Amino acid sequence: MSENQSALFENEGINQPNHIGKEAVKKIQQLRKKKKNHLQLIDDILQGNKTALSQAITLIESQNPQHQQQANDIIQACLPHANQSVRIGITGVPGVGKSTFIEAFGLHLIRQEKKVAVLAIDPSSSISKGSILGDKTRMEELVKEENAFIRPSASGESLGGVSRKTREAIILCEACGFDTILIETVGVGQSETAVHSMTDFFLLLNLAGAGDELQGIKRGVMEMADAVVINKADGDNIERARTAKLDVNRALHLFPPKESGWQPKVRTASAFYNKGIDKVWKMIEAYFALTKENHYFEKNRTNQNFYWLKETVQEHLLNSFYQNEEVKTQMDIAQSDILNNTKSPFAVANELLALYKKTFSK
Numbered sequence: 001m002s003e004n005q006s007a008l009f010e011n012e013g014i015n016q017p018n019h020i021g022k023e024a025v026k027k028i029q030q031l032r033k034k035k036k037n038h039l040q041l042i043d044d045i046l047q048g049n050k051t052a053l054s055q056a057i058t059l060i061e062s063q064n065p066q067h068q069q070q071a072n073d074i075i076q077a078c079l080p081h082a083n084q085s086v087r088i089g090i091t092g093v094p095g096v097g098k099s100t101f102i103e104a105f106g107l108h109l110i111r112q113e114k115k116v117a118v119l120a121i122d123p124s125s126s127i128s129k130g131s132i133l134g135d136k137t138r139m140e141e142l143v144k145e146e147n148a149f150i151r152p153s154a155s156g157e158s159l160g161g162v163s164r165k166t167r168e169a170i171i172l173c174e175a176c177g178f179d180t181i182l183i184e185t186v187g188v189g190q191s192e193t194a195v196h197s198m199t200d201f202f203l204l205l206n207l208a209g210a211g212d213e214l215q216g217i218k219r220g221v222m223e224m225a226d227a228v229v230i231n232k233a234d235g236d237n238i239e240r241a242r243t244a245k246l247d248v249n250r251a252l253h254l255f256p257p258k259e260s261g262w263q264p265k266v267r268t269a270s271a272f273y274n275k276g277i278d279k280v281w282k283m284i285e286a287y288f289a290l291t292k293e294n295h296y297f298e299k300n301r302t303n304q305n306f307y308w309l310k311e312t313v314q315e316h317l318l319n320s321f322y323q324n325e326e327v328k329t330q331m332d333i334a335q336s337d338i339l340n341n342t343k344s345p346f347a348v349a350n351e352l353l354a355l356y357k358k359t360f361s362k
Helices: 022-034 038-046 050-061 065-081 098-111 159-175 191-196 212-224 235-252 277-293 296-323 325-339 345-361
Strands: 086-092 116-122 148-154 180-184 201-206 227-230 265-268
Touching: 038 050, 038 065, 038 159, 050 065, 050 148, 050 159, 065 159, 086 098, 086 191, 086 277, 098 116, 098 180, 098 277, 116 159, 148 159, 159 180, 191 212, 201 212, 201 277, 212 235, 227 235, 227 277, 235 265, 265 277, 277 296, 296 325, 296 345, 325 345
Parallel strands: 086 180, 086 201, 116 148, 116 180, 201 227, 227 265
Antiparallel strands: none
């Protein structure tokens, strides 16, 4: 630096290249041109194309009205090719090892020449609205398998909406040729009821020595469970797992008999060490053999279809109510009335519903 130069003097820098070159732009444009329409997606899904399956599920999850119409067309076209799988719901409290168990279980099924689709529902933050969606990372071996498909989805704010989308994703997976659908739930309460209503077999993963603090969540879920697996039964935990198995087995016998005619079973397993996984699958096969023989399997599927008919109508009515322009305008005034204690929430609700009904009589 010369004597006349300031300490802030800067040498002339090197011109940086454009971050997106002409070749990159050309590739992006070509990819956009290759983007498939929904009719092409239908053909590819029926041919077993997993990329097309992922793209179709993305359309289902989209809030864009145009995407929703395309998604409805895809589902309608795939419906005749669905219902050829078994659907297994898997739940358990956080930390029980759901992802590890599902990976070990999925790999076992693939060795039995099954095609396995995993639909994982991840919890969404009520504050940031975001989700981690890390199931593919946790199932690093299963994701490499040609006969496996893993799709994580955010639970979002609306349990019903996500449940409907998950059910529609099941139809697409079945049309794509997957014969075993595993649905992993959030594991924190209400979502278990929704997943139970779309699966053939409901499996609860449990831990030995979890303590009474979990009894509130376990009671409701255990009543729905067709089987309970005490996971992490390895090392120093083996004896505790055996004790937990006896305790859970006694508890299950206190519940009313199931309409399926199946007495829920308890098994121990170590997903990490791949122990007991084969016995879990044999137990599930025994359940399907029983329920298909006594025709409960088909009856349950029919009841689920009627349940989802009602759920879908309720969801559409709810969306129609909140998207109504007159209701939106009156909602701000209604909130002010509640804030100032001039009207009760119940009175305001009746006024809004009356206003909503009037919009259909105009």
